[in-house]
Amino acid sequence: MKAVATNRKARRNYQVAETCEAGIELKGNEVKSLRAKGCSLEESFARIEGEQAFLYNMHISEFEKSCSFKPKPKRIRKLLLHKKEIKRLLGITAQRGLTLIPLKVYFNVRGFAKVELGLAKGRKIYDKRRKLKEKAIQKDSQAALKKYRVKI
Secondary structure, three states, X not given: OOEEEEOHHHHHHEEEEEEEEEEEOOXXXXXXXXXXXXXXXXXXXXXXXXXXXXXXXXXXOOOOOXXXXXXXXXXXXXXXXXXXXXXXXXXXXXXXXXXXXXXEEEEOOOOOEEEEEEEEEEOOHHHHHHHHHHHHHHHHHHHHHHHHOOOO
């Protein structure tokens, strides 16, 4: 499973609590465009409305070689989830104030387009700084250990 597109800023700006997989309802030549990696997840999010889940602001570029039907690149796309999953996600997002963020888009083994959704909570600026500081300390300690290791 190779990722078509990943949301790099998601793990930095949000603290992801749990992930789930959902299908995407695509129209026209969007599948061909996805296979050509013409997709962007920047500033995209998912929302549950009623008993359906939708994906907003996901940009799938138009397929160049198509001539007839060309859907809008940033149209709202329906997510394919079971009813139980939708109800569970609706309850969690309503109670805890979490957000549904797409983490990556990929094709599964059977060739279906899937999106990995993460239940996430936004990070504050001081949380981001603390995480960067911890990462720098970890890197320095690994470098110090590597310097003093003895080869046998």
